[in-house]
Amino acid sequence: MCVIVDEENRVVGAQPRDVTVRNRLLGRGAYVLVFSPPAPAPGPAPPPAGNRPGAAAGGQQQQQQPPPQQQQQLLVYKRSSRKDVYPGHWDVVTAGVVRAGEEYEDTAARELAEELGVSEAAAREGLSRLFVFPYKDNICHVWGAAFTFTLPAGQQLALQEEEVDWAGFKSMDEVSELLKTEQFTPVGKHILHLYHQQRQQK
Numbered sequence: 549m550c551v552i553v554d555e556e557n558r559v560v561g562a563q564p565r566d567v568t569v570r571n572r573l574l575g576r577g578a579y580v581l582v583f584s585p586p587a588p589a590p591g592p593a594p595p596p597a598g599n600r601p602g603a604a605a606g607g608q609q610q611q612q613q614p615p616p617q618q619q620q621q622l623l624v625y626k627r628s629s630r631k632d633v634y635p636g637h638w639d640v641v642t643a644g645v646v647r648a649g650e651e652y653e654d655t656a657a658r659e660l661a662e663e664l665g666v667s668e669a670a671a672r673e674g675l676s677r678l679f680v681f682p683y684k685d686n687i688c689h690v691w692g693a694a695f696t697f698t699l700p701a702g703q704q705l706a707l708q709e710e711e712v713d714w715a716g717f718k719s720m721d722e723v724s725e726l727l728k729t730e731q732f733t734p735v736g737k738h739i740l741h742l743y744h745q746q747r748q749q750k
Contacts, residue, residue: 549648551576557680557691562648569633569687576646577690578655579739580675582623582664584717585701620698622723625707625715627733633687636713639736640723641694652677652693660697665706674698679742685734694739 549562552573568575622640629636644659646652657671678694699705707715718726727737 551646551648551650553691557682565645568645572687572689574689574691576652576655577643577688577692577735578646578652578659578695579641579643579692579735580656580660580695580697581640581678581739581743582642582660583696583698584621584623585699585703586620619719621717621719623699623705623715624718624723624726626713628711628713630710634733636731638726638730638732640732640740641736642697643735645690652680653695656693656695656697663708663711664699666697666699666703670700670703671697674700678746681739681742683735683738688735690735692735692739694742696743 550565550568550573551559552561552563552568552575554560554574557576563571563573567573623642624638624640627634627637627639642659642663644655644662646655650658653672653675656675657668660666660671660675661668674697676696678696680691680693683690683692705715723740726732
């Protein structure tokens with residue numbers, strides 16, 4: 549049973565998922581932006597050029613440029629064409645509807661466990677809430693909560709084949725380019741826009 553809320557995001561009841569979707573009832577959804585594990589710390593800096601063979605003439609040290617730091621990447625996936633909502637669309641969030649008796653964090657942790665194979669304990673520990681927002685289009689009508697989650701180092705994704713056709717990590721620049729050419733879920737695009745907007749304000 550899915551939670552049903554009013555325009556102020558107060559719980560007023562619960563309905564089966566098919567009824568919620570068919571009648572576009574106002575419910576709750578949890579949405580998680582999943583990032584790749586952080587890059588390992590860089591090794592020790594190389595010794596000054598003057599202390600190495602091939603140092604510049606006259607004892608001048610050649611300035612060493614630090615290697616570019618690898619940025620965390622965002623999990624992007626293509627929804628299965630068999631999905632009843634946004635089939636075949638690309639998405640940037642792992643998402644699910646809030647069930648009766650659940651809080652947003654419960655739903656987010658459950659979806660990470662079900663869709664990515666992350667333990668619920670690790671999911672709860674790593675979730676960071678971003679914002680709560682209202683959203684409405686011709687399919688989706690929710691009060692959503694957006695989160696970030698960084699995949700633990702060494703964690704392998706265990707994706708459900710019936711849920712996705714393709715998944716992988718991409719840089720934000722690559723995601724921006726993909727947004728220009730591919731069809732993404734409207735709510736996913738909206739969350740990504742709000743995420744960038746929030747980061748610019750900090």
